[in-house]
Amino acid sequence: MSKxxxxxxxxxxxxxxxxxxxxxxxxxxxxxxxxxxxxxxxKNATVLVSENSKFVDSTKTSITGKFNVTLKTQKEYxxxxxxxxxxxKKILISTKLDKEKSNGITTxxxxxxxxxxxxxxxxxxxxxxxxxxxxxxGSFTKNNTNFSPAVKDAENNELKxxxxxxxxxxxxxxxxxxLNPDTQAEINLIYNQALQKIDSLVLLTREESVLIINxxxxxxxxxxxxxxxxxxxxxxxxxxxxSSNSKDDLKKIGIKDKGFYERDxxxxxxxxxxxxxxxxxxxxxxxxxxxxxxxMFKEEMVKSAKLQLALDKMNVRSRExxxxxxxxxxxxxxxxxxxEEAKNKIAIQQMEIKNKNLMLMFSIAGLLxxxxxxxxxxxxxxxxxxxxxxxEAKNEEIAKKSKKIIDSITYAKTIQQAILPIKTNIDKxxxxxxxxxxxxxxxxxxxxxxxxxxxxxxxxAVVDCTGHGVPGAFMSMIGNRLLVEVVNERKIxxxxxxxxxxxQRLHVALMQDETMNNDGMDMCICKxxxxxxxxxxxxxxxxxxxxxxxxxxxxGYIKGTVRGIGGRARLRKKTIKAFESHxxxxxxxxxxxxxxxxxxDLQSPKRRKYGRQNFMxxxxxxxxxxxxxxxxxxxxALDIHKGxxxxxxxxxxxxxxx
Amino acid sequence: xxxxxxxxxxxxxxxxxxxxxxxxxxCTISGKSYLEDTTQFYLPLLEWLDKYFxxxxxxxxxxxxxxxxxxxxxxxxxxxxxxxxxYEEKGGQVxxxxxxxxxxxxxxxxxxxxxxxxxxxxxxxxxxxx
Numbered sequence: 001m002s003k004x005x006x007x008x009x010x011x012x013x014x015x016x017x018x019x020x021x022x023x024x025x026x027x028x029x030x031x032x033x034x035x036x037x038x039x040x041x042x043k044n045a046t047v048l049v050s051e052n053s054k055f056v057d058s059t060k061t062s063i064t065g066k067f068n069v070t071l072k073t074q075k076e077y078x079x080x081x082x083x084x085x086x087x088x089k090k091i092l093i094s095t096k097l098d099k100e101k102s103n104g105i106t107t108x109x110x111x112x113x114x115x116x117x118x119x120x121x122x123x124x125x126x127x128x129x130x131x132x133x134x135x136x137x138g139s140f141t142k143n144n145t146n147f148s149p150a151v152k153d154a155e156n157n158e159l160k161x162x163x164x165x166x167x168x169x170x171x172x173x174x175x176x177x178x179l180n181p182d183t184q185a186e187i188n189l190i191y192n193q194a195l196q197k198i199d200s201l202v203l204l205t206r207e208e209s210v211l212i213i214n215x216x217x218x219x220x221x222x223x224x225x226x227x228x229x230x231x232x233x234x235x236x237x238x239x240x241x242x243s244s245n246s247k248d249d250l251k252k253i254g255i256k257d258k259g260f261y262e263r264d265x266x267x268x269x270x271x272x273x274x275x276x277x278x279x280x281x282x283x284x285x286x287x288x289x290x291x292x293x294x295x296m297f298k299e300e301m302v303k304s305a306k307l308q309l310a311l312d313k314m315n316v317r318s319r320e321x322x323x324x325x326x327x328x329x330x331x332x333x334x335x336x337x338x339x340e341e342a343k344n345k346i347a348i349q350q351m352e353i354k355n356k357n358l359m360l361m362f363s364i365a366g367l368l369x370x371x372x373x374x375x376x377x378x379x380x381x382x383x384x385x386x387x388x389x390x391x392e393a394k395n396e397e398i399a400k401k402s403k404k405i406i407d408s409i410t411y412a413k414t415i416q417q418a419i420l421p422i423k424t425n426i427d428k429x430x431x432x433x434x435x436x437x438x439x440x441x442x443x444x445x446x447x448x449x450x451x452x453x454x455x456x457x458x459x460x461a462v463v464d465c466t467g468h469g470v471p472g473a474f475m476s477m478i479g480n481r482l483l484v485e486v487v488n489e490r491k492i493x494x495x496x497x498x499x500x501x502x503x504q505r506l507h508v509a510l511m512q513d514e515t516m517n518n519d520g521m522d523m524c525i526c527k528x529x530x531x532x533x534x535x536x537x538x539x540x541x542x543x544x545x546x547x548x549x550x551x552x553x554x555x556g557y558i559k560g561t562v563r564g565i566g567g568r569a570r571l572r573k574k575t576i577k578a579f580e581s582h583x584x585x586x587x588x589x590x591x592x593x594x595x596x597x598x599x600x601d602l603q604s605p606k607r608r609k610y611g612r613q614n615f616m617x618x619x620x621x622x623x624x625x626x627x628x629x630x631x632x633x634x635x636x637a638l639d640i641h642k643g644x645x646x647x648x649x650x651x652x653x654x655x656x657x658x
Numbered sequence: 659x660x661x662x663x664x665x666x667x668x669x670x671x672x673x674x675x676x677x678x679x680x681x682x683x684x685c686t687i688s689g690k691s692y693l694e695d696t697t698q699f700y701l702p703l704l705e706w707l708d709k710y711f712x713x714x715x716x717x718x719x720x721x722x723x724x725x726x727x728x729x730x731x732x733x734x735x736x737x738x739x740x741x742x743x744x745y746e747e748k749g750g751q752v753x754x755x756x757x758x759x760x761x762x763x764x765x766x767x768x769x770x771x772x773x774x775x776x777x778x779x780x781x782x783x784x785x786x787x788x
Contacts, residue, residue, distance in 0.1 A: 444729075466696075466730040518697045518733055544772070562775045567733050597729065607725055611765045648672075648692060649728060 028072055031093070034065045035081060041065035041330075045083035051075055064334070071095055073134070092131035169195075219320065253305040253335060254312070254328040260304060269297035284349055291346045298339050305332050409441045409470065416442050416473055419480050421449040429458055431657040433631035435638075437598070438650045444472020445596045445650035448483050452493070459487060459498075461525040462654050464545070464596035466518075466566075472650065478509055479521050495525040495541030496581040499565060503543075503579075506566040520566020524594045528658065534588055536658045541581045548593035548616065551586055553623050555616045558582050590658050591630070593619065598651030599634075605643045627657050659713050662706045666690075673699070674724060678706055683716050688723035688757075691731035700734035707741055717751035718742065725758075739777035746779070753782070760785040 035042040047067045049057035056077075061067045071077055077093040176187050250260055260266060272293040279286035309328055316322050426432050426449050434447060448461040461483060465475030479502070486492050486501035502523070510517045524545035529537045540547045542560020549556040561579045586592075595615075602610050618637050622630045634653060659680050666675030672690035679685065685707070693699050710718070720742055727735060739754070746752040756773075758766040763785050770781050 464729060466733065468728075516697060516701070518730070518737070520733070522729060562772045564733065568737065601726075603726060608762065609765050612768065613764065648726070 028070060029095075031069050031071050033067050033069075033079075035061050035067065036065055042081075042083060042086070045081055045086070048080040048082065050078045050080065073097055094131065094133040097134055250301075253301060253331045254308050254325075255301065255304045256308055257304060260301075263300075266297060266300060269293045269300070273297065284353055288346055288349050288353070291342045291349070295339050295342045295346070298335055298342075302332055302335055302339065305335075406441070412470070412473060413442050416446070416476065419477065420446060425449065425451075426656075431627045433627050433653075433655045435599075435631065435635060435651065435653040437638075437647065437652075438468075439647050440469035442470060442473035443650045443652075444468045444476060445598065445652040446476040446480060447594070447652055447654050448480060450487055456530050457493060458528045459493065459495075459525065460528070460592070460594055460654060460656060461498075461523055462545070462594035462596055462652055463521050463523045464598070464650070464652070465521040468650055471519075475519055475521060478506065479523075482506060482509070493527055494581055495527055495539050496561075496579040498525055499523060499541050499543050499561075499579040503565040510566065512566060512568060516568070518567045520564050522560075522564055522597070524560060526592055526594065526656075528592075528656075531585075535585050536588070538584045538586055538592065538658075539581050540584070541579050543579060545595070545597075546612075547582075548595070548619060549584070549586065550591045550619070550623060551584070555619045555623075556584070557612070557616060558584070586658055588658055591619075591627075592656045592658065594654040594656075596650065596652045598647075598649045599638055599653060601649060602638065602642060602647070602651065603645055604641050605645050610638075610641050627655060630655055659709060662702065672726065674727075676703060678703070678710075680710065680714060682719075683710075683714070684719045684721070686721040686723060687735075688721075690726040691724055691735075692726065692728045693731065696728075696730035696734050700731075700737065704737060704741060707738065707745075711745045711748075711750060715750070718745070718753070720752065720754045721757060722755070723757040725762075736773065736776055739773060739779050739781075743777050743779045752779070754779055755782045755784050757784045757786060759788045761788070 033047075035045055035047075041061075041063070042065050043061055043063040045061045045065075045067075047059045047061060047069060048055055049069045049071070057069050059067050059069060069079070071093065073095045074097065075095050077095070079091040079093060081089045081091075172191065176184055176191070179187065250257075261270070273290060276286045276290035276293070280290050281287070305328070309325060309332065312321070312325055312328075316325065420436075423432075423434065429451055436443070436445070436447070438445065444465040444467050446463050446465070448463065449458065451458045463476065463479050463483075465472050465479055467475060482502045482505045483498070485505065486498050490501065492498055492501055502521075506520060507513060510519060512518075522542075522544040524540070524542040524547055526547065527539040529539075531537055538549070540558055542558070543563055543565045545560045547556075547558045547560070549558075561577060563577045563579065600610050600612055600615055604610075618634065622633050625633065634655075638651070661680050662676060662678040664673070664676040666689040667673040668690065671694050672692040674687050674689040674691040677684075677686045677688075687703070707718075710716075720738070722735065724731075724735070742752045742754060756766065756770050763783060766783060770783055773779070774781050
């Protein structure tokens with residue numbers, strides 16, 4: 001029968017329903033079934049159960065095509081299978097029993113084949129693909145089926161043949177009746193004998209063929225349903241991947257090697273699987289290790305199963321063998337699917353862990369970065385605050401000290417001012433101007449004046465001490481004191497002698513013979529003595545300083561001696577140049593100018609010194625001008641020459657009108 | 659004996675650049691000289707020359723390229739000239755050059771004349787165009 005189907009090459013939609021029925025005390029039982037299409041499991045198909053045109057149960061097939069429905073005894077049910085893209089199929093189930101069974105009912109697997117192209121006809125099966133009834137043994141059997149055109153044809157052919165035979169028999173009787181009685185009797189005897197033989201043969205053939213067909217059908221159905229029965233139940237992929245840890249699994253997939261579980265690697269996998277099974281949902285890491293072990297274990301299983309399958313294929317003897325191998329292949333395929341699924345799961349979990357780790361790392365790095373940033377910024381801020389506070393304190397301190405020093409020096413200036421000649425004192429005897437511009441608050445320059453009433457003699461000096469500011473001011477104090485000592489106390493009035501006297505005393509005062517001190521001063525000194533003829537006798541001596549004067553609208557110039565006062569130079573000299581006095585006579589109204597080097601050495605922004613020549617020209621331009629005009633003219637020239645340049649030396653110019 | 663080099667500086671005070679070379683005997687002081695403690699600054703220069711005269715005892719070319727010096731510095735420069743004169747008198751070969759801008763020759767001439775008079779040393783004025 002099956003061979004006939006295959007030969008015809010008809011595409012079959014196969015519903016295989018095998019039923020495992022257990023009847024409980026309340027006559028309820030669960031009917032288990034598997035739905036297949038073209039040797040493929042039909043998953044996710046809707047199974048509806050109706051009784052007396054009312055739906056009583058509904059379910060869906062699992063990915064292995066399995067489904068369970070609860071039925072009651074003494075009823076008639078219709079099972080309806082629906083799936084998108086497939087025709088709706090109906091099956092009639094009768095659970096009517098003559099006698100209720102209280103014990104569990106075991107049914108033999110039933111095979112039911114349908115031609116997918118066959119149009120469901122009404123009739124005995126009432127539009128149903130097939131009808132099943134429970135028998136007295138509690139098993140479901142095919143009841144009054146008309147499931148295949150081939151079966152129908154075979155039955156029709158038999159009827160036709162019987163009719164033909166009857167016709168032939170009548171024809172034969174008519175022919176025999178036309179014969180003589182002896183022959184008739186003889187022929188009838190032979191005929192009857194033959195007929196008997198034929199009948200018995202036909203009967204035998206019929207009985208035998210039915211028996212063989214039925215046996216074969218039952219056998220193949222049993223094998224196939226057994227195989228499907230043993231398909232592992234993969235309900236939902238999310239639930240634990242089938243734990244193939246039992247010995248039965250090996251049998252299912254067709255591994256005959258009893259030592260499979262004894263292999264070291266397999267032992268290791270199974271140990272890992274068993275130990276981690278409980279942690280799968282708790283720890284992702286354990287879950288991965290579990291899944292990996294499972295994958296490796298199943299891969300080994302598949303490998304062995306495939307090997308066995310290949311070996312068994314070579315030894316196929318019967319159709320049963322071949323069917324069994326086909327089902328094993330399905331099993332292997334399913335396990336492979338599981339492996340694939342587990343691998344995906346591993347990949348996903350690994351990705352999750354990786355992402356999680358990455359996120360964690362980023363979070364930690366970010367946090368660390370912020371902590372460090374915060375610490376750095378905070379420390380910077382603290383440091384800045386501290387530094388600022390310290391700087392502020394320092395600045396305050398410096399400002400305080402600076403103020404103290406400036407106050408101190410400013411006060412020193414009043415002392416220095418006090419030793420300088422009072423202008424009104426000079427005014428008693430001369431018209432004069434004094435340009436006194438210290439570089440700092442106190443000056444290294446100073447001017448000096450004294451008058452001897454008894455001889456009507458005046459002495460002017462302009463002095464440039466080494467150093468500026470405070471050191472210069474100290475020197476000026478010494479210089480002032482020494483001039484007083486030499487001129488006022490010793491009554492030495494010759495300018496050259498005065499210079500000598502100051503020089504000697506300075507060496508002593510600064511202990512320059514014993515120390516490295518090189519300080520001293522340049523000085524120009526004039527002694528003015530009024531004569532009775534209205535003229536004045538001017539005696540001049542200079543220590544590196546000259547005298548400028550006017551004489552009949554001309555500017556006169558006397559260079560001083562090239563020798564300073566004080567300093568070590570004198571120690572090295574074999575012969576010390578003597579200071580020279582020069583005497584000139586000037587009429588009333590002429591001018592004398594005593595200077596330090598401040599103005600002449602004053603540099604312009606272009607680094608040019610004012611110079612002696614320019615100064616003499618300036619004096620020349622001032623000829624005939626009043627003493628005040630001369631002063632402002634000189635101050636003006638000085639300012640113009642200096643420009644924006646800093647004054648780097650003290651400036652003193654004393655002008656006297658005789 | 660090592661070369662003496664002091665990098666010049668223009669700040670609150672003016673430090674001249676000092677470049678005394680042992681190998682060539684060329685000693686140059688340039689820039690501006692206006693110092694807080696002039697004696698202290700010039701002392702190593704005098705000591706270096708003293709040492710050079712004793713240890714090296716070779717001709718000296720002394721160049722002054724100062725465009726400003728105050729009264730104190732002037733005294734220290736004179737100290738150097740006195741020392742050079744002493745070396746010359748003892749048989750050392752000394753050449754002193756005073757560099758100045760051609761436009762300043764007139765002013766510098768007077769100063770140099772004073773130096774020559776005071777130190778009894780020959781000083782060449784070498785004008786240059788700025």
